[in-house]
Amino acid sequence: MPQKDTRKTVCKTVCQYNREPLSDTDMQKLTDIAGDYRTVKNYVYQRYSGIASLPKIYPGYTVQNEMTASGLRGELGIPSVYFYLAVFDALGDIKSQWTKTRAAVRKAVGQNDNFTGEEKHYLRFCLKANDAFEGALMQKPPKDWNLPPEIRKRYEELSGRLGTNVPDKLLRYLCRKVRRHHVKPHSETADGFFSSGGTHRYADHGIYLTTKERRRRIFIPLTDSNKYKSQIYVRLFPEKNSVELKTPIQTAVHYHPDYVNQVGISLGMSAMLTTDEGHIYGERLGIYQTEFSTWIRQQVGKYNANRDAAPGRKKYNARKHRMQEFLHSYINMELNRFLREEKPKTVCLPKLPPPKGSGFKASINYSAAMWQRGYIRERLEQKCREQSVELIKVYAKDISRECSRCGAPGHTESREFRCPACGYRADIKVNAAKNTKKRGS
Secondary structure, eight states, rough: OOEEEEEEEEEEEEEEESSSSSOHHHHHHHHHHHHHHHHHHHHHHHSSSSSGGGSSSSSOOHHHHHHHHHTTHHHHHHHHHHHHHHHHHHHHHHHHHHHHHHHHHHHHHHTTTSSSHHHHHHHHHHHHHHHHHHHHHHTTTTSSSSHHHHHHHHHHHHHHHHSHHHHHHHHHHHHHHHHHHHHOOOOOOOEEEOOOOOEEEEETTTTEEOOOSOOOOOEEEEOOOOOOOOOOEEEETTTEEEEEEEEEEEEEEETTTTTTTEEEEEESSSEEEEEEEEOETTHHHHHHHHHHHHHHHHHHHHHHHHHHGOOOOOHHHHHHHHHHHHHHHHHHHHHHHHHHOOOOOEEEEEEEOOOOOSSSHOOOOOOHHOHHHHHHHHHHHHHHHHHTTTEEEEOTTTTTTOOOOOOOOOOEETTTOOOHHHHHHHHHHHHHHHHHHHHHO
């Protein structure tokens, strides 16, 4: 029997839905809040996404004080809780964008063959140290950087290994790359907003949400009576007069004493998952995905042929949603069966590049586009965290072409792998799963 470890928790998102459609008046009130929420976010994006605002966004209280003094909340008439939630939501997006910018610059540094190893090390140090990164972008001399003593000592060691003018050239290169890759976020849609305990209250088998009218809340009946204390995201669907509430919660991790095996797996399009022992899970996934992709391709052709008639998309969207939810339900069922039957303590998963279409046949391109590999990996990671299973991602180059017994390079015929050195013969996926397990150990 699984045991709950209350000391360890894992985050998961739960959704709640309205039991009956909202009135047009209530829906308009929520849409107005979402529009003001977007306005506040775009104001923060425009004002604090630049280089000069880098010292202000960590931890963000300077931005909060300046936004309070800006008078924007009074102009919009939005409740203060929504206003500050929008400010910190926008700050989170700005920080994420800076993280992406650093990753892009770091990748460019690694791909530049004109730099020596010491020069790349210096640039990566400046990218990693926040104070050095801010000082370099604001074009301050290194002596004026606000570095802690131990970081300052390490910086002097790295810069001392370079020439006299080399650090200045590298910092100019860093500034050029940041200007090229960094973009300011911007929001065009007003389809939702965050709400905290001060703006909503669960009661009467539903939820009361604060509006822009003073001391006025709208009531939304829900399909369940669950109550959550954490912050929620209210997503709006004005065309259907409905809402979706997304709430992050912490759940206890389950521990299984009988989960002791190490399992290597290989993901595929026809069969969802194959283990190193040859066990197959989700063997009908390829059939379901082919039906889904074929239907999508046919519908796109019909829509393009009748575009002038402006056909509706309501039935199309509804059926597409049903087919996709059926695929996700099947994937979750098979992943649960995999964990229940294999009883893994460790799962070794190959780390592969993103899939690409063939480029010469439309049906294959649609099948590759409809492949649910990202969803499978995401759900597998989540379920492993919930069941205390360790997930190891293994570098997967040539795992299907290399013999899992002797390590010699082999060749494939149809769906079978053959090793000329030891005579080993196996299914390609089984051989890949065995190599994944071997490299994971």
